[in-house]
Amino acid sequence: MAVLVYVEHHNGAFKKTAFEAVTYGRKTADSLGVPCVALVLGKADGAGELGRYGASRVLQVQDPALENFDSQVYTAAIAQAVQAAGAKVIVLAHTSNGKALLGRLAAKLDAGSVSGATALPTANNGFRVRKNVFSGKAIAEYELKSEYKVISIAGNSIRPDASGSPVAVESLAANLPAPKIRTLELKRIEGEIPLPEAEVVVSAGRGMKGPENWGIVEDLAKALGATTACSRPVADSGWRPHHEHVGQTGIAIRPNLYIAIGISGAIQHLAGVNNSKVIVVINKDPDAPFFKAADYGVVGDLFEVLPRLTEAVKKMKGS
Amino acid sequence: MKILVCITKTPDTTAPVRFSADNKEYNPAGVAYILNPYDEWYSLVCALELTEKHGGAVTVINVGPADNETLIRKALAIGAADAIRIDANPSSALFVAKQIAGYAKDKGYDAIFCGKETIDYNGAEVGPMIAELLDLPFLSFANHLELDGRKAKVSRDIEGGTEVVEVELPFVLSAAKDLAEQRIPNMMGIMKAKQKPLQVIPPAPFEDKAVIAVYETPPAKSSVRLIDPENMDELVRLLHEEAKII
Numbered sequence: 355m356a357v358l359v360y361v362e363h364h365n366g367a368f369k370k371t372a373f374e375a376v377t378y379g380r381k382t383a384d385s386l387g388v389p390c391v392a393l394v395l396g397k398a399d400g401a402g403e404l405g406r407y408g409a410s411r412v413l414q415v416q417d418p419a420l421e422n423f424d425s426q427v428y429t430a431a432i433a434q435a436v437q438a439a440g441a442k443v444i445v446l447a448h449t450s451n452g453k454a455l456l457g458r459l460a461a462k463l464d465a466g467s468v469s470g471a472t473a474l475p476t477a478n479n480g481f482r483v484r485k486n487v488f489s490g491k492a493i494a495e496y497e498l499k500s501e502y503k504v505i506s507i508a509g510n511s512i513r514p515d516a517s518g519s520p521v522a523v524e525s526l527a528a529n530l531p532a533p534k535i536r537t538l539e540l541k542r543i544e545g546e547i548p549l550p551e552a553e554v555v556v557s558a559g560r561g562m563k564g565p566e567n568w569g570i571v572e573d574l575a576k577a578l579g580a581t582t583a584c585s586r587p588v589a590d591s592g593w594r595p596h597h598e599h600v601g602q603t604g605i606a607i608r609p610n611l612y613i614a615i616g617i618s619g620a621i622q623h624l625a626g627v628n629n630s631k632v633i634v635v636i637n638k639d640p641d642a643p644f645f646k647a648a649d650y651g652v653v654g655d656l657f658e659v660l661p662r663l664t665e666a667v668k669k670m671k672g673s
Numbered sequence: 674m675k676i677l678v679c680i681t682k683t684p685d686t687t688a689p690v691r692f693s694a695d696n697k698e699y700n701p702a703g704v705a706y707i708l709n710p711y712d713e714w715y716s717l718v719c720a721l722e723l724t725e726k727h728g729g730a731v732t733v734i735n736v737g738p739a740d741n742e743t744l745i746r747k748a749l750a751i752g753a754a755d756a757i758r759i760d761a762n763p764s765s766a767l768f769v770a771k772q773i774a775g776y777a778k779d780k781g782y783d784a785i786f787c788g789k790e791t792i793d794y795n796g797a798e799v800g801p802m803i804a805e806l807l808d809l810p811f812l813s814f815a816n817h818l819e820l821d822g823r824k825a826k827v828s829r830d831i832e833g834g835t836e837v838v839e840v841e842l843p844f845v846l847s848a849a850k851d852l853a854e855q856r857i858p859n860m861m862g863i864m865k866a867k868q869k870p871l872q873v874i875p876p877a878p879f880e881d882k883a884v885i886a887v888y889e890t891p892p893a894k895s896s897v898r899l900i901d902p903e904n905m906d907e908l909v910r911l912l913h914e915e916a917k918i919i
């Protein structure tokens with residue numbers, strides 16, 4: 355038996371979600387008393403570094419069919435690694451590609467699955483895994499009753515633990531189908547931490563009045579090393595790009611700190627952000643519903659408060 | 674073009690979230706249900722647009738109890754030609770996917786559309802499961818689609834960006850925002866929907882591999898701590914020393 359962690363990379367670079375997945379796999383493996391095996395698909399140097407996060411073995415499949423993401427091909431490769439490693443529990447990061455693989459693997463292995471787990475599995479009362487449901491208004495504890503179990507882990511649910519040491523990379527041969535999906539273009543915003551991975555998020559809404567005013571939001575984000583987000587009407591009006599839209603119809607995030615500026619706090623907005631660890635709300639209306647979901651609140655005009663807050667952050671970071 | 678669109682219901686976001694006394698079951702008392710927005714607004718409408726442009730028809734399919742028929746009729750009013758209901762409680766994602774894949778297997782659909790995820794459990798599992806069971810390519814989180822003959826160009830959401838891919842029919846797709854514009858059913862559509870075929874078929878046996886054992890409600894948030902807008906140093910100090918997050 356083993357726990358297999360599928361580790362995603364972008365052009366050979368591993369991200370925080372990848373380290374979280376390996377740490378989660380390691381802790382799960384420890385509780386079951388089995389090894390944790392990491393799997394890397396395609397070209398990535400330095401995969402042995404995953405040993406630092408707890409992988410006792412690292413397998414790598416290199417094949418031209420893996421050059422671009424096609425969930426059908428990747429699922430075939432992961433399933434072969436599952437057999438090679440003798441794995442019964444498979445862990446993935448809950449990313450856009452990870453979600454596609456989770457469903458496919460569960461179907462292929464006839465496995466019970468949990469999508470977006472927020473805690474390590476417990477095994478004292480059946481194999482159980484928790485996740486948030488109903489926009490964070492409840493937690494559901496799933497029991498997995500199958501031989502194989504597939505889990506994707508939500509971002510920021512576990513702190514990567516790099517206390518291990520690098521291991522040698524073993525190459526694995528796989529028999530893969532030809533991809534049916536051809537990638538024509540891949541546009542990622544470079545240099546910015548994608549929202550689902552961000553620990554600090556600075557988000558603004560219609561209270562900003564117009565896109566020309568976003569400089570003060572960006573200044574605060576920069577001072578904090580934060581990623582920027584926005585409410586839906588802001589993205590719909592084209593003030594900000596769509597990938598910044600958080601909420602029920604946008605992305606759901608769970609950063610350590612969410613700062614909401616000029617956002618009223620409609621239920622559909624809260625649905626995507628109320629699992630944040632700490633919420634700060636800045637709004638001139640003391641009755642804005644967002645204050646009910648906030649840990650810290652500032653009632654005031656954002657155009658005055660923001661520059662002050664940015665200065666205060668810089669002062670603290672400088673000292 | 675024959676397109677199968679998977680539709681399901683979810684509680685309205687503003688609905689109360691309550692459970693049975695032993696916390697083992699969701700309590701639907703007083704809950705208003707809606708069609709899952711990703712299914713109704715984007716997936717169904719995109720499928721309708723394709724058949725309007727290239728010919729063919731859209732069938733909607735739901736795995737669920739008889740109560741769901743009002744919502745299924747709504748999908749027919751928006752424009753689907755006919756509907757299938759597999760008469761079972763949708764007890765897990767794999768159960769639902771097996772029922773739908775089992776039904777679709779020999780029917781020659783050119784595409785199967787799902788929503789990105791349901792807005793209550795956010796699984797995003799049923800679509801890729803159907804794709805795997807039918808050995809088809811899967812395109813998740815599609816936000817734009819153009820069809821040229823049998824070839825589709827699809828743009829999809831990925832972390833912090835977009836990916837544009839090319840694929841040939843048949844495939845399974847999950848619909849994200851922007852794939853289409855929401856359509857409101859009109860009177861004529863609602864009248865016609867009453868006459869459209871809605872076939873009920875029994876489920877195939879399947880034993881669930883994942884079940885919800887128990888629910889828990891998180892502790893209520895303590896009330897907000899207000900900070901003087903003139904004193905942002907104090908807010909920064911609290912975030913640094915008390916919350917320890919910056």
Ligand SMILES: Cc1cc2nc3c(=O)[nH]c(=O)nc-3n(C[C@H](O)[C@H](O)[C@H](O)COP(=O)(O)OP(=O)(O)OC[C@H]3O[C@@H](n4cnc5c(N)ncnc54)[C@H](O)[C@@H]3O)c2cc1C
Binds near residue numbers: 588622623626
């Ligand atoms: C089915 C459905 C799905 C939806 N999904 C989403 C979603 O995913 N994400 C989302 O965000 N919304 C979503 N919405 C929309 C949501 O209901 C709200 O309309 C939206 O979140 C409001 O955006 P806002 O807070 O930016 O704007 P507003 O509601 O207009 O709020 C602006 C706020 O700014 C404050 N303000 C104004 N000027 C200042 C100032 N100078 N200083 C300080 N504060 C100021 C005001 O007091 C107000 O509270 C959805 C709606 C529906 C029906």
Ligand SMILES: Nc1ncnc2c1ncn2[C@@H]1O[C@H](COP(=O)(O)O)[C@@H](O)[C@H]1O
Binds near residue numbers: 734786789797
């Ligand atoms: N009971 C169901 N009947 C038909 N389709 C469903 C059902 N449950 C989920 N789906 C489809 O699968 C998508 C993703 O659902 P989920 O994997 O549960 O998040 C939904 O948007 C629907 O298109």
